[in-house]
Amino acid sequence: MSVDAKHARLPYRGIQPELKQLLAERFGEAFTTADAIREQHGRGEGYHQSFDPDAVLFAQSAEQVSAVVKLCAEHRTPIIPYGAGTSLEGNFAALAGGLTLDLSQMDRIIAVNSEDMDCTIQPGVTRIQLNEYLRDTGLFFPVDPGATATIGGMAATRASGTNAVRYGTMRENVIALEVVLADGRIVRTARRARKSAAGYDLTRLFVGSEGTLGIITEITLKLHGIPEASAVAVCPFDSLEGAVKTVIQMIQMGIPIARVELLDRAQMRALNLWSKTQHAERDTLFVEFHGSEAGIAEQIEMFKALAVDNGGRDPVWASSPEERSRLWKARHEALYASMALRPGSRPWTTDVCVPISRLAECILQTSADIEASSMTATMVGHVGDGNFHVVFLIDPNRPEDFVEASRLNDRLVARAQAMEGTCTGEHGIGWGKIDALEAELSEGVAVMRSIKRTLDPDNILNPGKIFRL
Amino acid sequence: MSVDAKHARLPYRGIQPELKQLLAERFGEAFTTADAIREQHGRGEGYHQSFDPDAVLFAQSAEQVSAVVKLCAEHRTPIIPYGAGTSLEGNFAALAGGLTLDLSQMDRIIAVNSEDMDCTIQPGVTRIQLNEYLRDTGLFFPVDPGATATIGGMAATRASGTNAVRYGTMRENVIALEVVLADGRIVRTARRARKSAAGYDLTRLFVGSEGTLGIITEITLKLHGIPEASAVAVCPFDSLEGAVKTVIQMIQMGIPIARVELLDRAQMRALNLWSKTQHAERDTLFVEFHGSEAGIAEQIEMFKALAVDNGGRDPVWASSPEERSRLWKARHEALYASMALRPGSRPWTTDVCVPISRLAECILQTSADIEASSMTATMVGHVGDGNFHVVFLIDPNRPEDFVEASRLNDRLVARAQAMEGTCTGEHGIGWGKIDALEAELSEGVAVMRSIKRTLDPDNILNPGKIFRL
Numbered sequence: 001m002s003v004d005a006k007h008a009r010l011p012y013r014g015i016q017p018e019l020k021q022l023l024a025e026r027f028g029e030a031f032t033t034a035d036a037i038r039e040q041h042g043r044g045e046g047y048h049q050s051f052d053p054d055a056v057l058f059a060q061s062a063e064q065v066s067a068v069v070k071l072c073a074e075h076r077t078p079i080i081p082y083g084a085g086t087s088l089e090g091n092f093a094a095l096a097g098g099l100t101l102d103l104s105q106m107d108r109i110i111a112v113n114s115e116d117m118d119c120t121i122q123p124g125v126t127r128i129q130l131n132e133y134l135r136d137t138g139l140f141f142p143v144d145p146g147a148t149a150t151i152g153g154m155a156a157t158r159a160s161g162t163n164a165v166r167y168g169t170m171r172e173n174v175i176a177l178e179v180v181l182a183d184g185r186i187v188r189t190a191r192r193a194r195k196s197a198a199g200y201d202l203t204r205l206f207v208g209s210e211g212t213l214g215i216i217t218e219i220t221l222k223l224h225g226i227p228e229a230s231a232v233a234v235c236p237f238d239s240l241e242g243a244v245k246t247v248i249q250m251i252q253m254g255i256p257i258a259r260v261e262l263l264d265r266a267q268m269r270a271l272n273l274w275s276k277t278q279h280a281e282r283d284t285l286f287v288e289f290h291g292s293e294a295g296i297a298e299q300i301e302m303f304k305a306l307a308v309d310n311g312g313r314d315p316v317w318a319s320s321p322e323e324r325s326r327l328w329k330a331r332h333e334a335l336y337a338s339m340a341l342r343p344g345s346r347p348w349t350t351d352v353c354v355p356i357s358r359l360a361e362c363i364l365q366t367s368a369d370i371e372a373s374s375m376t377a378t379m380v381g382h383v384g385d386g387n388f389h390v391v392f393l394i395d396p397n398r399p400e401d402f403v404e405a406s407r408l409n410d411r412l413v414a415r416a417q418a419m420e421g422t423c424t425g426e427h428g429i430g431w432g433k434i435d436a437l438e439a440e441l442s443e444g445v446a447v448m449r450s451i452k453r454t455l456d457p458d459n460i461l462n463p464g465k466i467f468r469l
Numbered sequence: 470m471s472v473d474a475k476h477a478r479l480p481y482r483g484i485q486p487e488l489k490q491l492l493a494e495r496f497g498e499a500f501t502t503a504d505a506i507r508e509q510h511g512r513g514e515g516y517h518q519s520f521d522p523d524a525v526l527f528a529q530s531a532e533q534v535s536a537v538v539k540l541c542a543e544h545r546t547p548i549i550p551y552g553a554g555t556s557l558e559g560n561f562a563a564l565a566g567g568l569t570l571d572l573s574q575m576d577r578i579i580a581v582n583s584e585d586m587d588c589t590i591q592p593g594v595t596r597i598q599l600n601e602y603l604r605d606t607g608l609f610f611p612v613d614p615g616a617t618a619t620i621g622g623m624a625a626t627r628a629s630g631t632n633a634v635r636y637g638t639m640r641e642n643v644i645a646l647e648v649v650l651a652d653g654r655i656v657r658t659a660r661r662a663r664k665s666a667a668g669y670d671l672t673r674l675f676v677g678s679e680g681t682l683g684i685i686t687e688i689t690l691k692l693h694g695i696p697e698a699s700a701v702a703v704c705p706f707d708s709l710e711g712a713v714k715t716v717i718q719m720i721q722m723g724i725p726i727a728r729v730e731l732l733d734r735a736q737m738r739a740l741n742l743w744s745k746t747q748h749a750e751r752d753t754l755f756v757e758f759h760g761s762e763a764g765i766a767e768q769i770e771m772f773k774a775l776a777v778d779n780g781g782r783d784p785v786w787a788s789s790p791e792e793r794s795r796l797w798k799a800r801h802e803a804l805y806a807s808m809a810l811r812p813g814s815r816p817w818t819t820d821v822c823v824p825i826s827r828l829a830e831c832i833l834q835t836s837a838d839i840e841a842s843s844m845t846a847t848m849v850g851h852v853g854d855g856n857f858h859v860v861f862l863i864d865p866n867r868p869e870d871f872v873e874a875s876r877l878n879d880r881l882v883a884r885a886q887a888m889e890g891t892c893t894g895e896h897g898i899g900w901g902k903i904d905a906l907e908a909e910l911s912e913g914v915a916v917m918r919s920i921k922r923t924l925d926p927d928n929i930l931n932p933g934k935i936f937r938l
Contacts, residue, residue, distance in 0.1 A: 115717050115826035116855075138721065158666040169664055171673070172641060187912040192889040193822040195638055195854045197627040197677055197897045199906050199935050200917045204640070204673030208666055225723040248584050252607065254694040254760070256725070291723070294767055353662040357584035385664045386585075420661035428666045437668050443656040447924070448669045454923040455916070466668050 005049040008431040010096035010464045015054045019075045023057060023068070023099070030058045041082055041092070041100040045147065047348035047394060047402070048090035048432055053080060053100035060105060062178060062186055062217035069215065069460075070184035072099060076458045081211040083153030084126060086145075088349050089430025091157060091210050095464035101215065103152055109133050110218070118175055118192065120220045123152020139223040142167035145426065146335065152216045157428035158208030162259040162331075165251075165384030166290070167224055169426065174207050178218035182456035192220055205451075210428055211462040213455050227290035230258070231300060231319040232327050235287065236280035238311030240264065243285050244360040246303075246310045247383050251356075255299050259288040261331055262381040262388070264367065267338065270378055271330050274337035279330065280313070285383070286331050288324075331380075338378040338391045345376070345393035348405050352416035353387040353425030362419055363388060366412055375404050387425035414439070429466045437467065474518040477900040479565035479933045484523045488544045492526060492537070492568070499527045510551055510561070510569040514616065516817035516863060516871070517559035517901060522549060522569035529574060531647060531655055531686035538684065538929075539653035541568060545927045550680040552622030553595060555614075557818050558899025560626060560679050564933035570684065572621055578602050579687070587644055587661065589689045592621020608692040611636035614895065615804065621685045626897035627677030631728040631800075634720075634853030635759070636693055638895065643676050647687035651925035661689055674920075679897055680931040682924050696759035699727070700769060700788040701796050704756065705749035707780030709733070712754050713829040715772075715779045716852050720825075722775075724768050728757040730800055731850040731857070733836065736807065739847055740799050743806035748799065749782070754852070755800050757793075800849075807847040807860045814845070814862040817874050821885035822856040822894030831888055832857060835881055844873050856894035883908070898935045906936065 015023075023031045032038075033055045042052030059065050072079045078098025085092065094100060107124035114137055121130065126148050130141050143154060144161035153159070155177065160169035167173070176190040189202035206214055237243040240262075247260050262285055263271070269281045285307075289299045300317070307315060318324045339347055354362050363379060370377045370390075381388030390412060392405035413423045413436045423429075423436035438445055445467050452459075452469065459469055484492075492500045501507075502524045511521030528534050541548045547567025554561065563569060576593035583606055590599065595617050599610050612623060613630035622628070624646065629638035636642070645659040658671035675683055706712040709731075716729050731754055732740070738750045754776075758768045769786070776784060787793045808816055823831050832848060839846045839859075850857030859881060861874035882892045882905045892898075892905035907914055914936050921928075921938065928938055 113824065113826060114721070116824040117721065118824070158670070160664060160666075164664060168641075171670065172637075181916070185912055185915075187916060188910060189913055191886070191891045191909065192824050193855055193885075193891045193894065194825070195629060195633060195822050195851075195856050195894045196891040197629075197893045197895050198891045198902075198909060199677070199898055199914065200682075200920065201627070201640065201670075201673045201677050202910075202913050202916060204670045208668070208670050213669075225721050227723055252583070252586065252694050254696055292767060295764055298761060298763055353664050355582065355585040355587070355661050355663070357582060382664075386662055387664055416662075417660070422660045422662045422665040422667045424666045425662065425664045426666050429668055433667075440660060440667060441657060441671075443654055444658055444671050445668065446654075447650070447656060447671060450923045451669060451920055454919045 008090065008095055008464060012097050013076065013078055014097040015077050015099055016075055019071060019077055020055065022071055023055070027057055030060070032056050041085065041102065042094055044090055044092065045086050045088060047346065048093060051093035051095050053094035054097045056100045056102055058102045058105050062180060065101065065180045065215055065217050066184045066186055068101060069180050069182065072460055073183055073458065076460060078460050078463050080462050081156065081215045083124065083150030084148060086147035086149045087153065087157055087430065088427045089432035091428055091430035091465060093431060095431060104150060106217065112137060114139065117223045118220055119223055120218060121151060123150060123216050123219060125151050127151060127154065134223065138226055140226050141221060142224055143170055143173055151219055151221070155207050155216055155219055156209065156211050160426045162261055162382060164382060165260060166256060166258045170207055171204060173222045174203055174219060175222055176220040177203055177206050177216055179206050179214035179216055181214050182461050208428065210430065210465050212452055212465050213461065229291060229293045229296050229319065230324060231289050231296045231317060232324045233287045233303065233315045233317050234279070234284060234327050235307050235312045235315035236282040236284045238313065240283040240363060241360040242311035243283050244356070244383060246285065246306045246312060248356055249306050250303060251384060253302065255302055256291065257287060257384055258290040260384045261286040262383040263331065263334065264363065264379040267334055267378040267380055270337040270341050271334065274340045275330060275333060277330060286328070334380050335391065338393060342376045342393040344395065346396050348392040348394050349389055350409050350412065351387060351389045351425050351427050352412055352421055352423060353385060354416050354419045354421030356386040358419040358421065359383060359386050362415060365415055366390060369408055369411055373404055373408060375408055385425065386421070431464055434467060477559065477564055477933060481566050482545060482547055483566040484546050484568055485544055488540060488546060489524065491540060492524070496526055499529070501525050510554065510571065511563055513559055513561065514555050514557060516815065517562060520562035520564050522563035523566045525569045525571055527571045527574050531649060534570065534649045534684055534686050535653045535655050537570060538649050538651065541929055542652055542927065545929060547929055547932050549931050550625065550684045552593065552619030553617060555616035555618045556622060556626055556899065557896045558901035560897055560899035560934060562900060564900060573619060575686065581606060583608065586692045587689055588692055589687060590620060592619060592685045592688060594620050596620060596623065603692065607695055609695050610690060611693055612639055612642055620688055620690070624676050624685055624688055625678065625680050629895045631730055631851060633851060634729060635725060635727045639676055640673060642691045643672055643688060644691060645689040646672055646675050646685055648675050648683035648685055650683050651930050677897070679899065679934050681921060681934050682930065698760065698762045698765050698788065699793060700758050700765045700786060701793045702756045702772065702784045702786050703748070703753060703796050704776050704781045704784035705751040705753045707782065709752040709832055710829040711780035712752050713825070713852060715754065715775045715781060717825055718775050719772060720853060722771065724771055725760065726756060726853055727759040729853045730755040731852040732800065732803065733832065733848040736803055736847040736849055739806040739810045740803065743809045744799060744802060746799060755796065803849050804860060807862060811845045811862040813864065815865050817861040817863050818858055819878050819881065820856060820858045820894050820896050821881055821890055821892060822854060823885050823888045823890030825855040827888040827890065828852060828855050831884060834884055835859060838877055838880055842873055842877060844877060854894065855890070900933055903936060
């Protein structure tokens with residue numbers, strides 16, 4: 001139903017009967033053409049139209065992935081890697097048909113090296129599974145997109161989340177990858193050392209390439225020490241500018257904020273309705289600090305002083321795990337709360353990222369844009385990074401909602417880009433933001449295309465994503 | 470005089486008289502074929518044989534760089550970008566002759582955005598120049614290789630230094646680049662937003678590509694707040710293992726060390742001789758903490774407790790700027806002190822990086838290797854990253870010294886790689902470590918070659934570096 005799906009569809013290149021037979025013989029029940037499974041693998045969590053693959057194969061090992069890719073390469077059949085199916089820009093739509101390679105059963109944690117604070121895992125491990133496994137080691141993996149994504153998918157889309165301001169995104173937290181290329185070669189991108197100046201940064205080339213250059217089959221990640229103590233504050237502000245200014249000043253002073261989320265007034269209103277809470281319906285910061293008890297006490301004092309100077313009012317604090325969870329619950333339920341504003345709606349979640357000095361301006365202009373339209377929408381920001389999300393609430397039965405959301409989204413992207421920002425801070429391009437990327441980095445996109453053509457000359461790996469060839 | 474220079478040299482492709490005339494006409498005095506200048510631009514600070522270019526051009530703008538590249542591309546003439554000439558692996562040797570493009574006069578600081586904590590500069594700005602410029606802003610740029618390198622060169626070689634454990638390397642600190650490609654196109658790799666999931670990570674592709682994929686003409690960098698307070702400790706240990714274990718535990722506990730340098734016994738002896746100091750001649754940590762006064766006091770207590778448990782003795786502390794400088798002076802003079810161990814010698818400085826759990830073992834085996842040979846050498850480590858340097862002291866008149874240093878270096882690289890480490894943590898490949906990289910990531914090097922062939926089909930950009938084509 002999305003407005004531009006017709007531009008996304010590619011000429012059909014399905015699975016030839018001969019290849020279908022080969023795959024069925026070789027992989028038995030791991031290979032399926034069942035409708036329900038194909039449909040499930042064609043449908044994202046975003047607003048995008050579904051494009052179902054012709055078949056789905058559940059891979060068990062890098063060697064299998066390599067064998068499948070070789071067979072598909074011989075037949076020039078598209079292969080689309082798939083993790084948890086939680087991406088938001090149609091990143092795994094089978095735009096030309098073909099085979100979806102589901103990696104979720106490759107979910108082994110291969111090694112955890114506590115002294116080195118790293119681990120090596122298969123791509124189907126989810127972030128939640130990994131952190132449960134790590135619980136007794138004193139370590140954790142911080143990158144936390146909202147969804148229960150697989151780490152492979154998170155690497156492929158260069159995901160981040162609420163902790164990025166302190167711990168970085170997938171870009172900073174992947175040490176090395178094993179990747180299967182379009183001709184079936186299995187390649188390691190780097191060694192396990194934390195630092196390297198050894199040739200081109202292949203790791204970073206594959207992180208964020210959305211399965212268009214290779215299929216990730218193993219990942220070595222940085223881990224971090226679980227902090228001795230944590231504290232959370234929820235602080236409403238008189239103005240959005242005041243909230244953003246507080247964050248800018250905290251970062252300039254080197255206060256090591258672990259998380260800092262901004263929920264706008266509309267979002268706070270939605271939360272109160274949904275969770276029956278009594279939060280002030282104002283632009284609000286959710287802040288988390290990690291450190292020693294004494295360190296946190298100091299950080300809290302500094303935050304309070306800055307917040308008061310910038311129109312922050314009556315912050316609520318929590319340091320016990322239960323209270324912290326209770327406060328964060330409001331943030332975690334933001335999406336559901338938004339959806340409840342318009343019962344029966346589906347969310348179209350978009351994101352942009354701007355230099356933080358422009359963030360307040362960008363959010364306020366976007367807010368005005370939404371208010372001037374018929375659209376219901378809320379905003380949540382990873383404000384420390386200048387990254388924010390808009391959730392458009394769309395009635396699936398009203399095509400005009402898609403048209404309007406699309407118009408507002410285009411204006412949002414153009415606004416962010418005019419402020420030296422980017423069309424996506426953490427969701428990736430998929431096929432939903434191809435034109436946005438072209439507008440952002442046209443000569444750069446030409447370089448991306450050259451690399452794609454070299455590494456995947458027949459365009460079999462997740463075709464039609466990031467750019468048009 | 471280096472042992473394998475004969476493998477590095479490429480078939481000569483000098484500057485044709487016609488091109489020489491064109492460049493002279495167009496660029497006047499900025500273009501020169503004077504012997505002294507050519508020689509200066511062929512000679513690195515490393516142990517490598519010089520390879521002089523046929524001419525040198527001092528560029529003033531991206532448009533000039535683009536014009537020069539287009540002219541050279543028409544004539545298939547090699548172009549070698551050059552910053553401060555401080556790289557260590559022959560990274561700017563003119564292996565096939567050609568034109569060296571000196572970017573040191575492109576040294577303008579274009580913009581500093583304090584609220585966003587970033588700046589945009591030309592590639593010829595040195596890290597020292599940048600930090601002097603920033604002095605009154607409360608911000609600084611942390612990446613500090615030993616030499617007075619240009620930021621362009623540091624980006625091209627993915628440099629780091631003593632602050633990387635806290636602030637990251639060039640990989641983490643470059644936000645965006647402007648690059649001139651092999652056909653003269655001027656490309657921006659990213660916007661100024663801190664985070665982006667917009668397509669392939671072109672920024673990271675060019676960072677560390679050593680001028681083989683493009684010539685960097687503008688750089689946007691992250692800046693950091695100057696900490697409220699700093700403190701430095703020098704702490705000798707009973708054993709190298711104890712020193713490394715202390716660092717591992719500090720990192721696991723999340724103590725935000727700003728710098729942690731390990732100097733081995735041989736290096737401490739050299740320092741005492743050179744600086745007439747009375748340091749204990751034992752394996753020694755130099756540690757620096759940044760933060761608030763209270764935060765630092767807490768970090769010092771935690772460090773002391775861990776150090777004592779691991780055989781640390783009588784640490785010397787300093788917090789005033791003068792005392793801190795005095796203590797760090799010993800570290801900064803390590804190279805000169807080493808050279809004084811063998812008057813008249815030249816240093817061959819190599820580096821490797823291993824997972825930190827293997828660091829003590831790797832250093833001890835290397836130390837035993839050196840003691841069993843005729844070679845004089847010292848070691849210094851950025852221990853928080855698992856990265857360390859060996860300085861071989863070579864008599865330029867003794868070819869057997871090169872042979873022996875080369876043998877020890879090969880063994881060092883193989884040892885680091887066997888421990889899942891890399892052949893270089895921060896110096897890059899140049900032509901000195903081509904075989905080492907091949908051994909480390911052979912299939913990966915094939916991918917690098919594909920990318921090089923696509924973006925520079927005539928191999929005109931810094932040919933013969935990182936890999937053989």
